[in-house]
Amino acid sequence: MDGYLDISQTRVRYGDAEILKGIDLSVRKGEFVALLGASGCGKTTLLRTIAGFNTPTHGRISIGGRDVTRQPPDKRGMALVFQSYALWPHMTVDQNIGYGLKLRRVDPATARQRVDEMKGLLGLQMLGQRKPAELSGGQRQRVALGRALAISPDILLLDEPLSNLDARIRLTVRHEISALQRRLGITAVHVTHDREEAMVMADRIVIMNGGEIAQTGTPQQVYNQPNSDFVAAFMGAENVVEIEVNAVWNSLEIGEGPHNRAALINRGERPIVSGKAIARFRSEAVEMKSAGEPALSGRNALVLHGTVVQVSYPGGLWRHVVHLGEVSLIVDSQTRFDEGAAVEIAVPEAALYIFPRH
Amino acid sequence: MPIPLLGLLLVMPALVIVLLLFIVPLVSSITGAFSVDGRFGFANFQKAFELYSSDIVFTIVIVSLSALLIALLSIAIGGYLTLGSNPRAVAILRWLYRWPLFVPFIVVGQILRTFLAKNGLMNSMLMQLGILTPMQTTSFLDWRGIVIAFVWKQTPFVTLLLAGAMASLDRSMIESARNLGASRLRILIEIILPQVLPTLLVGLILSFVTMMSVLSVPLMINAQSPTMLTASMAFRINAYGDYGVANALGVISLLTTSLVAWVYLRQTMREHR
Numbered sequence: 079m080d081g082y083l084d085i086s087q088t089r090v091r092y093g094d095a096e097i098l099k100g101i102d103l104s105v106r107k108g109e110f111v112a113l114l115g116a117s118g119c120g121k122t123t124l125l126r127t128i129a130g131f132n133t134p135t136h137g138r139i140s141i142g143g144r145d146v147t148r149q150p151p152d153k154r155g156m157a158l159v160f161q162s163y164a165l166w167p168h169m170t171v172d173q174n175i176g177y178g179l180k181l182r183r184v185d186p187a188t189a190r191q192r193v194d195e196m197k198g199l200l201g202l203q204m205l206g207q208r209k210p211a212e213l214s215g216g217q218r219q220r221v222a223l224g225r226a227l228a229i230s231p232d233i234l235l236l237d238e239p240l241s242n243l244d245a246r247i248r249l250t251v252r253h254e255i256s257a258l259q260r261r262l263g264i265t266a267v268h269v270t271h272d273r274e275e276a277m278v279m280a281d282r283i284v285i286m287n288g289g290e291i292a293q294t295g296t297p298q299q300v301y302n303q304p305n306s307d308f309v310a311a312f313m314g315a316e317n318v319v320e321i322e323v324n325a326v327w328n329s330l331e332i333g334e335g336p337h338n339r340a341a342l343i344n345r346g347e348r349p350i351v352s353g354k355a356i357a358r359f360r361s362e363a364v365e366m367k368s369a370g371e372p373a374l375s376g377r378n379a380l381v382l383h384g385t386v387v388q389v390s391y392p393g394g395l396w397r398h399v400v401h402l403g404e405v406s407l408i409v410d411s412q413t414r415f416d417e418g419a420a421v422e423i424a425v426p427e428a429a430l431y432i433f434p435r436h
Numbered sequence: 437m438p439i440p441l442l443g444l445l446l447v448m449p450a451l452v453i454v455l456l457l458f459i460v461p462l463v464s465s466i467t468g469a470f471s472v473d474g475r476f477g478f479a480n481f482q483k484a485f486e487l488y489s490s491d492i493v494f495t496i497v498i499v500s501l502s503a504l505l506i507a508l509l510s511i512a513i514g515g516y517l518t519l520g521s522n523p524r525a526v527a528i529l530r531w532l533y534r535w536p537l538f539v540p541f542i543v544v545g546q547i548l549r550t551f552l553a554k555n556g557l558m559n560s561m562l563m564q565l566g567i568l569t570p571m572q573t574t575s576f577l578d579w580r581g582i583v584i585a586f587v588w589k590q591t592p593f594v595t596l597l598l599a600g601a602m603a604s605l606d607r608s609m610i611e612s613a614r615n616l617g618a619s620r621l622r623i624l625i626e627i628i629l630p631q632v633l634p635t636l637l638v639g640l641i642l643s644f645v646t647m648m649s650v651l652s653v654p655l656m657i658n659a660q661s662p663t664m665l666t667a668s669m670a671f672r673i674n675a676y677g678d679y680g681v682a683n684a685l686g687v688i689s690l691l692t693t694s695l696v697a698w699v700y701l702r703q704t705m706r707e708h709r
Contacts, residue, residue: 129615131611131614150614151611151614151615152614152615152616152617152618156615157615157616158611158612158615160608160611160612161608162606162608164606164608164609164611164612165609166609166613166627166631167631168630168631177613177616177618178616178617181616181617181618181622182617225612225616229616229617
């Protein structure tokens, strides 16, 4: 592997439960990787294993070719920012940021300079003498970041560092952290359960499910080309309809069903699927029309017909709950359709994710 | 009946019990210390200081020294319970350290009397191991015995409080220090201890007051002079029926513990502010 941080075949157990079931991941120097997944998927365990707080039962972790699998946390050249920030309440901001330098026996003058530098970088200049209890959530988060960065780590590990912040502050801090990471050119691994946060911050996203990696790729790749039903659903394609498909050369024939018309679409990058399948799509990626208007074409799109049962306005687009028999979909549209209206929904082939149904 | 009167009636039984069983005896004991042949005077205190000033110093030194040793041991045990890397050793220690809590002081005195005597178990074990010869053995049944008994009995109590406080700290505070490269000892001293200091102080103060009031241990272990104030007070009453000097010694003991209690109160006031 050509990566800087290499994780191969790594397995971790807690008692009887295997939390990580063979992880292979390679992170390039200077790259920002987000580990994304629902709670319990093993993303935090993977981060803690990289940091050295969990010991794998199998596998190997190396940094720049140096095997660190059995090394204690402090010998790995990594700094971890904890979800709870884990600031020491009895120390001032300066003491918190400078503690790693003190442990490294950096001489006091140089250490003070470094602490000032960190405070300047993070906008904490005026707060050096405060204790953590006197800081706001955002300020604490920045102190935790400063404490981690002060020791100039090779790799910065972030364990849901934004989850304790107010929604509005979170949006700005996201950009602050990724700008800082690019400016310092530091390698970063970021754990989050927030899809948008991962999309905005990371160069590459690793989606985890049940202790395994479900998909790895750039934000565009995992968003537009999900490789599994799980990833498609996790990335927001929540609408599901069951269809029958038949792969013919580079096309997929979709057979007429109780709620959809027959259609022919390009196979594109999709795996070959024939027989029972499920189709997923996002609520905003479709076109909706009244059933009475000229019919939508079944070419390069899947056309569904149903009835609007609920309308709401979350802002920007109208949100409709559309029933296709038992199946309930959420469809966004520029125009409003009344409750009870019969509608046709066209899902363009680029927005349609098809996976075999088991 | 008006509400305030009803309320008063409801607290009355408790109030009466506190008054009769606590306030009245305490006040009578304090006034007794200042009563010389039925009149107010300081003669009891004069006599107490003449006869027992070495006992007063002895008591304060013994109890303070014990408190210091208890602090060190409970920090060490609590620290190992929190930071120890060998789960089995931690489990054994956790199971073992509380036992002395359930042994009464008099039994502690008895156990240590047979253990620490010149021909006691400790010396005979040391002789069997060839570390001591019979000529070199000495009895520990003096001030050292009292300190050992107090530390033996009170360390688990302080450790129980301290280990609880340590365990309730956010684990990630310890991990973040480990992550930055702090050794276990540094984490204990620089990260954990400053945060559990109020709890340690409370444990030590409660132990201080307990040790000040133990009669059985000095009687069992230290049958000589100087001894602890409790033994002197008992002697004053049992041998001479001299309640005046005994009361004066009691007031001196009370002032010592009050000083410590004042530190405790100031500490809790600061915490609740």
